[in-house]
Amino acid sequence: xxxxxxxxxxxxxxxxxxxxxxxxxxxxxxxxxxxxxxxxxxxxxxxxxxxxxxxxxxxxxxxxxxxxxxxxxxxxxxxxxxxxxxxxxxxxxxxxxxxxxxxxxxxxxxxxxxxxxxxxxxxxxxxxxxxxxxxxxxxxxxxxxxxxxxxxxxxxxxxxxxxxxxxxxxxxxxxxxxxxxxxxxxxxxxxxxxxxxxxxxxxxxxxxxxxxxxxxxxxx
Amino acid sequence: xxxxxxxxxxxxxxxxxxxxxxxxxxxxxxxxxxxxxxxxxxxxxxxxxxxxxxxxxxxxxxxxxxxxxxxxxxxxxxxxxxxxxxxxxxxxxxxxxxxxxxxxxxxxxxxxxxxxxxxxxxxxxxxxxxxxxxxxxxxxxxxxxxxxxxxxxxxxxxxxxxxxxxxxxxxxxxxxxxxxxxxxxxxxxxxxxxxxxxxxxxxxxxxxxxxxxxxxxxxx
DNA sequence: AATAGGTACCGTGTTTTCACGGTTTTTTGG
DNA sequence: CCAAAAAACCGTGAAAACACGGTACCTATT
Numbered sequence: 469x470x471x472x473x474x475x476x477x478x479x480x481x482x483x484x485x486x487x488x489x490x491x492x493x494x495x496x497x498x499x500x501x502x503x504x505x506x507x508x509x510x511x512x513x514x515x516x517x518x519x520x521x522x523x524x525x526x527x528x529x530x531x532x533x534x535x536x537x538x539x540x541x542x543x544x545x546x547x548x549x550x551x552x553x554x555x556x557x558x559x560x561x562x563x564x565x566x567x568x569x570x571x572x573x574x575x576x577x578x579x580x581x582x583x584x585x586x587x588x589x590x591x592x593x594x595x596x597x598x599x600x601x602x603x604x605x606x607x608x609x610x611x612x613x614x615x616x617x618x619x620x621x622x623x624x625x626x627x628x629x630x631x632x633x634x635x636x637x638x639x640x641x642x643x644x645x646x647x648x649x650x651x652x653x654x655x656x657x658x659x660x661x662x663x664x665x666x667x668x669x670x671x672x673x674x675x676x677x678x679x680x681x682x683x684x685x686x687x688x
Numbered sequence: 689x690x691x692x693x694x695x696x697x698x699x700x701x702x703x704x705x706x707x708x709x710x711x712x713x714x715x716x717x718x719x720x721x722x723x724x725x726x727x728x729x730x731x732x733x734x735x736x737x738x739x740x741x742x743x744x745x746x747x748x749x750x751x752x753x754x755x756x757x758x759x760x761x762x763x764x765x766x767x768x769x770x771x772x773x774x775x776x777x778x779x780x781x782x783x784x785x786x787x788x789x790x791x792x793x794x795x796x797x798x799x800x801x802x803x804x805x806x807x808x809x810x811x812x813x814x815x816x817x818x819x820x821x822x823x824x825x826x827x828x829x830x831x832x833x834x835x836x837x838x839x840x841x842x843x844x845x846x847x848x849x850x851x852x853x854x855x856x857x858x859x860x861x862x863x864x865x866x867x868x869x870x871x872x873x874x875x876x877x878x879x880x881x882x883x884x885x886x887x888x889x890x891x892x893x894x895x896x897x898x899x900x901x902x903x904x905x906x907x908x
Numbered sequence: 909a910a911t912a913g914g915t916a917c918c919g920t921g922t923t924t925t926c927a928c929g930g931t932t933t934t935t936t937g938g
Numbered sequence: 939c940c941a942a943a944a945a946a947c948c949g950t951g952a953a954a955a956c957a958c959g960g961t962a963c964c965t966a967t968t
Contacts, residue, residue, distance in 0.1 A: 482797040488708015577702040640895045656946050675860045677897050681908060688901060876916050
């Protein structure tokens with residue numbers, strides 16, 4: 469079986485990568501690129517003005533509207549669009565969050581072109597692409613699921629205030645200053661921090677910063 | 689004047705971007721891509737086995753051997769190769785360090801393809817490409833040069849121990865643990881930290897982590 | 909031999925961060 | 939409407955981080 473006339477759309481803020489990717493995809497038999505977007509919001513707008521793709525390639529780390537949000541939006545509004553997540557990082561949390569958000573596959577930006585082609589074909593023909601990387605991470609997540617208080621259980625439950633807190637924690641502000649900015653008491657902030665340390669299996673603010681960057685919560 | 693037969697080589701650990709970039713460059717009149725490398729060390733090896741390019745496109749953040757080191761090596765051993773730095777971040781320090789290391793231009797990964805072409809042509813024909821971004825950052829750096837103890841003066845003087853310290857500071861280790869690992873006293877580590885805070889115009893360990901990531905000192 | 913610069917080291921004190929074990933208030937679901 | 943989450947808040951103490959102002963030693967230069 470040979471795929472044909474697959475309409476692809478790409479969202480990534482790195483225009484050079486995006487454009488190169490588009491060029492590459494256009495050179496593949498059976499694929500065309502109908503539009504490119506700088507970020508999720510741009511993607512949604514072009515969806516309305518340009519048309520509906522069969523496959524969406526979504527970067528996770530994007531300004532304005534990131535890969536998680538975009539994926540969630542597409543899942544709810546255009547469930548037929550197959551989503552392939554594109555990321556620089558191979559961490560478990562990001563993979564699980566992205567799959568939960570509706571992605572049918574997760575590939576790294578250092579993927580080999582030949583493997584990339586396989587991923588595209590797989591998503592179109594089989595409906596998914598679960599690489600060894602993804603499988604391994606998932607197996608690991610499952611195996612640690614029944615550990616007490618394990619992160620996976622609460623992982624995707626980061627609420628808006630926690631996200632806001634994390635973003636501020638990725639600056640040189642003290643917790644006192646963060647509390648003021650969020651109109652909360654320092655103790656509450658302490659609580660957020662303690663909860664997050666527990667949930668995310670980290671011990672220090674530096675760990676929180678690294679987590680935030682790897683998961684696209686902050687863009688630096 | 690029209691450029692012709694310009695041999696380009698690329699070093700970037702993101703194969704997808706690199707490959708797309710290579711495809712894009714090959715589609716441009718007068719340019720060819722003679723090899724692609726995963727990182728600086730790979731680049732140097734291919735230099736010996738494949739041949740000498742006219743232009744090197746170097747990512748800053750790479751494993752094994754980063755853009756600064758690679759650029760420095762090329763400057764010393766192959767001064768005729770024109771170097772164009774490729775980065776995700778637009779921070780002043782990275783730009784200055786890269787230009788000091790021998791780069792003839794500095795472009796961001798979110799550059800428009802048309803602008804990218806201009807950059808290539810400019811480096812080949814005029815010997816350099818200083819975008820508005822680079823110029824602005826340089827002007828700013830110059831204007832603050834005579835401020836007392838300004839960072840630019842000491843900026844590129846990060847020595848090996850400081851680099852090692854920074855890398856460890858980007859983990860969840862305490863300074864005590866870092867001191868033990870580096871076989872130094874905690875006071876010495878305190879001194880490193882204080883010096884770096886002063887040099888880099890930061891106030892907290894979080895600031896140090898962000899600096900390290902933006903400047904490719906650590907790869908996450 | 910004096911000077912300067914870099915590296916390693918140190919003491920003291922303050923502020924911030926983190927850990928622990930709570931209470932009150934608001935939302936939410938049966 | 940009432941119980942159970944959850945969100946916000948709090949006190950205390952210990953540990954870590956940060957600020958400041960130093961000393962000792964080594965090397966290279968003049």
